[in-house]
Amino acid sequence: MEDMIFYDRLQFAFTITFHYIFPQLTMGLSLLIVFFKWKFLRTNIDKYNNAAKFFMKIFAINFTMGVVTGIPMEFQFGTNWAKFSELTGGIIGQTLAMEGMFSFFLESSFLALFIFGEKLMGQKLHFLTGFLVFLGSWASGWFILATNAWMQHPVGFEILDNGKFVLNNFSALFSNPWLLPAFLHNQLASVVTSSFVVASIGSFYILRKKQIEYGKLFLKTGVIFGLISSVLLAFPTGDWNAKNVAKHQPGSFAAMEGIFKTEEKGAEIVLIGQPNMVAKKLDNKIAVPNVLSFLTYQEWDKQVPGMDQFKKEELPDNIPALYYSYHIMVGLGTVFIGVMLVAFIFLWRHKLYKTKILLWTIMFLVPFPYIANLTGWYTAELGRQPYLVYGLLKTADGISPTVSSGNTLFTLLGFVALYMLLGLLFLLLVGKAINQGPKPQTH
Amino acid sequence: MEIFWFIAIAIVLAMFFILDGYDFGAGIIHLFFAKNEEDKEVITKSAGLFWDSNEVWLVAGGGMLFMAFPTFYASVFSGFYLPLIIVLWLIVFRAIGLEFRAQFNYQMWKDIWDASFGVSSLLLALFFGIALGNIVRGVNLGGVENGISTHEGQYFFLPLWDSSFSPLSATPGIIDWFTIIIGVISVVTLAMHGANWIILKTNSSINEKLKSVIFKLNIALAILTVLSLSVWQIVRPESLNNFFEKPYLIVFPIIYFTGLIGLFYIKKLKKDIYGFIFSTLIILGGITSSLASLFPVILPSINNVNESLTIYNTSAEEYGLSVALVWGIIGFSLIFIYFIVQKRLLAGKIDKMDYGKH
Ligand code: HDD
Ligand code: HEM
Ligand code: HEM
Numbered sequence: 001m002e003d004m005i006f007y008d009r010l011q012f013a014f015t016i017t018f019h020y021i022f023p024q025l026t027m028g029l030s031l032l033i034v035f036f037k038w039k040f041l042r043t044n045i046d047k048y049n050n051a052a053k054f055f056m057k058i059f060a061i062n063f064t065m066g067v068v069t070g071i072p073m074e075f076q077f078g079t080n081w082a083k084f085s086e087l088t089g090g091i092i093g094q095t096l097a098m099e100g101m102f103s104f105f106l107e108s109s110f111l112a113l114f115i116f117g118e119k120l121m122g123q124k125l126h127f128l129t130g131f132l133v134f135l136g137s138w139a140s141g142w143f144i145l146a147t148n149a150w151m152q153h154p155v156g157f158e159i160l161d162n163g164k165f166v167l168n169n170f171s172a173l174f175s176n177p178w179l180l181p182a183f184l185h186n187q188l189a190s191v192v193t194s195s196f197v198v199a200s201i202g203s204f205y206i207l208r209k210k211q212i213e214y215g216k217l218f219l220k221t222g223v224i225f226g227l228i229s230s231v232l233l234a235f236p237t238g239d240w241n242a243k244n245v246a247k248h249q250p251g252s253f254a255a256m257e258g259i260f261k262t263e264e265k266g267a268e269i270v271l272i273g274q275p276n277m278v279a280k281k282l283d284n285k286i287a288v289p290n291v292l293s294f295l296t297y298q299e300w301d302k303q304v305p306g307m308d309q310f311k312k313e314e315l316p317d318n319i320p321a322l323y324y325s326y327h328i329m330v331g332l333g334t335v336f337i338g339v340m341l342v343a344f345i346f347l348w349r350h351k352l353y354k355t356k357i358l359l360w361t362i363m364f365l366v367p368f369p370y371i372a373n374l375t376g377w378y379t380a381e382l383g384r385q386p387y388l389v390y391g392l393l394k395t396a397d398g399i400s401p402t403v404s405s406g407n408t409l410f411t412l413l414g415f416v417a418l419y420m421l422l423g424l425l426f427l428l429l430v431g432k433a434i435n436q437g438p439k440p441q442t443h
Numbered sequence: 444m445e446i447f448w449f450i451a452i453a454i455v456l457a458m459f460f461i462l463d464g465y466d467f468g469a470g471i472i473h474l475f476f477a478k479n480e481e482d483k484e485v486i487t488k489s490a491g492l493f494w495d496s497n498e499v500w501l502v503a504g505g506g507m508l509f510m511a512f513p514t515f516y517a518s519v520f521s522g523f524y525l526p527l528i529i530v531l532w533l534i535v536f537r538a539i540g541l542e543f544r545a546q547f548n549y550q551m552w553k554d555i556w557d558a559s560f561g562v563s564s565l566l567l568a569l570f571f572g573i574a575l576g577n578i579v580r581g582v583n584l585g586g587v588e589n590g591i592s593t594h595e596g597q598y599f600f601l602p603l604w605d606s607s608f609s610p611l612s613a614t615p616g617i618i619d620w621f622t623i624i625i626g627v628i629s630v631v632t633l634a635m636h637g638a639n640w641i642i643l644k645t646n647s648s649i650n651e652k653l654k655s656v657i658f659k660l661n662i663a664l665a666i667l668t669v670l671s672l673s674v675w676q677i678v679r680p681e682s683l684n685n686f687f688e689k690p691y692l693i694v695f696p697i698i699y700f701t702g703l704i705g706l707f708y709i710k711k712l713k714k715d716i717y718g719f720i721f722s723t724l725i726i727l728g729g730i731t732s733s734l735a736s737l738f739p740v741i742l743p744s745i746n747n748v749n750e751s752l753t754i755y756n757t758s759a760e761e762y763g764l765s766v767a768l769v770w771g772i773i774g775f776s777l778i779f780i781y782f783i784v785q786k787r788l789l790a791g792k793i794d795k796m797d798y799g800k801h
Contacts, residue, residue: 064542067495068535072528074505078520079527082598085520089513090759094767097506100499101774108496109781113788116492120788167763400521402586402600411528418532425539429546 007408008080008399011415013381017374018419019073022066024373027141027187028194029059030134032225037127051217052130053118054438055198060115061429065422067108072415080408084388084398088165091157092147095173099143107136141190142183149178151389152380153248165389181244182380185237188229189376192336193369195226199343200366201434203359211437216353219362223347227340234333239295245383246296249390251310252383255319256326257292258282259306266293267304270327275320280307316385325378332372339365444764445754448511449738451771452504457730459500460571461636461723466490466497468637470537470564471630473557476649476656483557484545485645490560491541492789498534510767514597514757515741522582522599523574526617530570537563565630572629576622577601579733580610580678581743584752596749597757610678615745621678628667632729635660635706636722643715646792654709657718661706664725668703679743682736692735699728 033055040048074096077085085093110132118126156172157165167173199222205215246253258270260280269292273285293302307315316322339361346352353359384390388398469490477483509516520527540560544553582599585592604616612619638653638660675682686692702724709718737743742752750756758764 061542064495064538067498068538071498071502071534072531074502074509075520075527075531077509078505078516079524080521082517082521085509086514086517086597089509089516090763093506093510093513093516093759094763097503097510097767098770098774100503100506101771101778104499104502105496105774105778105781108499109785112492112496113785117788164760166760167766170763170766400517400524400598401594402598403521403524404600407524411525414528414532418535422535422539425543429543432546 004403004405004408005396005399007405007412009395011080011408011412012076014412015069015072015076015415015419016377018423019066019069020374020377021370022062022069023137023141024190024193024370025062025197026059026066026190027137028190028192029055029062029197030130030137031191032194032198032221033059034127034130034134035221035225037130041123041127047213047217050438051214054214054433056115057433058430060111061426061433063111065426068422069419080400080403081388081398082400082403084393087163087393087398088389091165091167091173092150094167094170095143095147095150099140099147103136103139103143105136107133107140110136138187141187145183145186146173146176146179148380149176149182152182152384153178153244154389154392159392165392178244178248181237181240185233185241186376188233188237189369189373191225191229192233193373195222195229196336196362196366196369198222199226200363203363204434205437206353207356207359207363214438219352219359220347222362223340223343223352226336227344230333230336230340234330234337238330238333243296246304249383250305251307251314252316252322254305254307254310255316255322256379256383257304258323258327259292259304261308262303262306264303266290266299266301267296267306268292269295275323277319313386316382318382318385322379322382325375325382328375329372329379332368332375336365336369336372444761444768445511445739445758447768448507448758448764449741449754451775452507452511453731453734455500455504455507457727459497459504460633460726460730462500463494463497464633464636464726465640465719466494466541466637467564467568468633468635468639469641470561470637471568471634472637472641472653472656474561474565476653477647479648480553482647482649483553485647486641487541487544487557487560489641489644491545494538494541496785498538507771511759511764512741512754512757513759515752518584518597518599518752518757519742522601523577523617524600525603526570526574530567533563533567533570536560537567568630568633569626572626573618573622575629575730575733576625577617578742579625579675579682579737580615580619580621581745581751583614583746584742584744585746585749587746587748590748592748597752613746621674624667624671624674628664628671628729631660631664631667632722632725635664636719636726639715639719639722643719644792654718657706657709661703661709665703668699679736685736685738695728695732695735697728698724699732702726702728 033052036048036052036055040046040052077096110129113121114126114129114133117129121129150173153176154165155176156167156169158168160166198218202215202218202220202222205211206219242253245256257267258273258275259267260275260282266289268287268289270282270285270287273282273287276283290300293304294300296302296304307319343352343358343362346355346358386395387393388395466489469486473483473486477486505516536559540556540558540563544556544560546552582601584599585596586594586599602616604618605612605614608619609615610619610621635657638657641647642650642653686696702721705721705724706718709721712718739753739755740751741754741757744751
């Protein structure tokens, strides 16, 4: 039984991690493509249209990967988490089915038109199809986060005698206090990813001294979007999420922040430190007193309950992983704000395109927003443990009763092999597209 | 309310088999009949433009099943664990075959992705048929051994095959001679459907040849249909009862046979679209007839310990189903609009259209 749960969790974690590499770029990049297309409509300068078309190429490859890795996600609820699906399907099935109806259809119908239809439709309609693709991808983020928000903070339901969760208030699913902050934060995070991708490709073109004109455009756009989104990501949205966790999942909050002991006179904020689970303390810690209490409650000496106040079953089962995930996300977030701010100042002073060190930094920073996004999700998902539906349904009670661990191990290995192949192909094709660069119009 | 969602999901799944069916079929035809590069290119394009928006029907169908019949979704998806995951992998190979073939201009690269697209289309068509076969045949719900359930009555787990390969065994596997027959029917039907699509959408050099291919496949289908109907009687004797009790259900088999007979005239048809319509009718009629013969059961139990799964004992509660009705109607209307817009804008033969390079 134990290893059954372990393989199921591992398979879910692996496949969702791989899936989420792609939608985060899809959602953010569609915004930037719409932006380029809009600039083109306003100025009629071909450069913008070519930029939109160039990123469309990358978008298309990325989108394919998102779709093929997304379909296994949806099916896995049934294959590996049958008991969970049976008990909660009447609720999270709503949001998942709506995602299919309202966002995937929108996105995929208009994507074909956006890619192939420019000459058939004229520019205004072409812009509109691009905008609908953007809308579809953000709607899909909205519905999947509504699903996740319900698992983090269940609302609008009752539990029958046979253990089934039954919906009794549909609109509560969307007015869930967990949803809006998570959605905004998550969408901004995907804008950060795509800004870094765009800026990084720009730096690459400038550094290799080919297609410098596009390089400058990409870098500038990426830096401006990147700065705005990274700031908004930390404040207000990151902060807002943290308050939500403190309020609704206090045990997870203590673990995330690494507070082993409750401090009478307000909690310190930990900048660096390694959780030591045996001694129940942080090793080599650097912390600033009372700041956490202030950030969470706007009162310097308000008490924040530490892990000593909770029973073992109320705490997440992998505290170090949760703690590190959270601190990596927040740490990277701070780095992003710093880098983008410096880059923006240099851009303003017309020095950015000549400052090699910054160009190299931006170019190589591109994996880190992906890492921040994923560790952010690990924070949310590990923090929810040991529950599938917070406080109500244990993860161990959600797995499929008839699927054996050998089967799950087999399919897990299959997914690993297949996804390695997909990853290689993805890099190959995106690399090729970037190397070719945007083509100037030929007629 | 259950009946409404049953019908809605049936429509969505039928749409999936009709729409994605033609690009599965195109894959099968591509595998066996496309010889020169130009034909291969237009055929992959005729499928490549649309596979993604077609596959959404599957995703939406899955989501709706999850929402409306959670117990059924949980039971079937975990019970058919291995084949389902293999289907997922095949879907991946098919999609990347279509999307990546045109990315490099090396013969070897193209050959790899052509094979990936063709073989996985063929296997998917087979697997979907086998799945349908399993549903109409029924499974050992509750894993009954010697009259005792080994787990909860709504769950089961099937091995890929049972040593007897017989649908009549007490513990049939996923693959047996009955489900294989249904699988082959599915391959033949979708191959014809794909061929009709290629004729409709392209000017490939094999179009004339495809018409005789369709003719021959149709003969095979007619034989298989008779065969399957007779063994169906052995496997599930009660399958005709519904048609006797509610004679109007007869329209579904009639739809099927209209398509089947119509396709014999493939070489004389005035418009390419008629061929496509006939193969659509075959698919539509086949799926709806099978469902009508089961109704209201959606997964028969082959033991007498646990009840069959029906739309009533697997559905979500009334409130959820009725709010979903409201957004469902809105959603369906929107999808209908997108569908019309997309098909109109991308109408016509692929090779005449100027899509620009991408
Ligand atoms: C580029 C990515 C990125 C960056 C730089 C940040 N975040 Fe984040 N964060 C995410 C990407 C992300 C995410 C992946 O998007 C999450 C996971 C779930 C969600 O809704 O958003 C998330 C969740 C998330 C949560 C909820 C965790 C839970 O549900 O248990 C909190 C409290 C924060 N973030 C706080 C912050 C703070 C204070 C940041 C300060 C800089 C920050 N995040 C930067
Ligand atoms: C892209 C973002 C996401 C990432 C990176 C992510 C990550 C993870 C990880 C690492 C686990 C394993 C946790 C553990 O074993 O302790 C997990 C579990 C799970 N997550 Fe997520 N998750 C994401 C989004 C979602 C969403 C949107 C949903 C709901 C719709 C969801 C539902 C689940 C379920 C059902 C499990 C399995 C049970 C469990 O182990 O808790 N996840 N996820
Ligand atoms: C367990 C959770 C998840 C499931 C079941 C799931 C399911 C799916 C499916 C079935 C698709 C393919 C849709 C198509 O055919 O067009 C897809 C794609 C997509 N998913 Fe997920 N997904 C999950 C997690 C996430 C998360 C956490 C996000 C973002 C917040 C997300 C955003 C998207 C987007 C934007 C797409 C569009 C295609 C793309 O660009 O990748 N998904 N997902």
